[in-house]
């Protein structure tokens with residue numbers, strides 16, 4: 001488990017919040033993720049073709065926000081089941097012309113189980129049938145009362161399709177992040193979580209990692225479950241090569257000996273031998289367990 005509990009206060013510095021967007025199918029998760037990426041990815045810097053690596057970072061008022069680009073409750077559940085806590089803030093998208101639906105309730109349950117703050121994005125506010133009050137009242141019944149009703153849930157009206165309210169939503173994320181005071185220690189070897197992994201014909205295993213604590217450098221040795229290797233090449237969500245990645249940064253790396261499991265925790269080491277030993281020990285244990293359970 002990655003936490004800051006044993007971290008000396010003096011070593012902790014602010015890190016960008018990691019945000020997941022959840023909600024019922026067709027309520028606008030993908031559209032919102034795309035709109036945010038398109039309008040904010042170039043703040044303060046130019047160029048670069050956005051590529052899908054399962055997560056991206058945008059600049060907002062001189063700060064950064066990381067979005068996990070995996071709308072899908074399965075991914076979230078799978079990660080949590082593996083003990084990975086990747087998200088700091090959950091945005092629950094509710095279409096204002098449709099109201100609370102079964103997967104909206106699921107999203108509320110996920111956020112509650114994870115114990116993370118929720119921001120409700122009341123989407124499709126541009127539609128003639130939009131009814132924001134209905135969304136607020138239905139969400140309040142699920143325990144997410146707005147501030148004006150004595151609760152502490154922030155509601156932001158948006159049109160993911162046309163962009164209205166999206167800057168407000170991003171500023172709200174920064175406000176919540178400031179209150180929550182998300183921090184990490186950049187001056188140590190990195191730890192974090194696998195967001196996505198696949199086998200590429202030419203490059204071998206390609207893995208998207210979210211650095212959650214410490215700094216990841218090219219050349220660092222890594223262990224992820226029973227997989228190990230070295231960071232041979234590291235790129236950001238725009239395909240730019242990086243030498244190091246700070247806390248809350250998503251990066252794509254190559255150099256692992258196999259495809260790791262999404263949701264697994266990774267740990268960086270200065271020696272590849274150490275990483276290999278840990279991975280091999282885990283592999284041997286796993287083989288021994290499988291043998292004893294198949295012979296039983």
Ligand code: GDP
Nearest residue numbers: 024025026027028029030031123124159160161
């Ligand atoms: P997801 O299943 O939650 O990822 O939903 P999508 O982002 O795929 O959106 C579902 C449909 O709703 C698409 O046809 C979108 O164009 C449309 N949509 C999403 N956001 C808005 C919005 O703010 N206004 C309107 N009018 N349509 C939207």
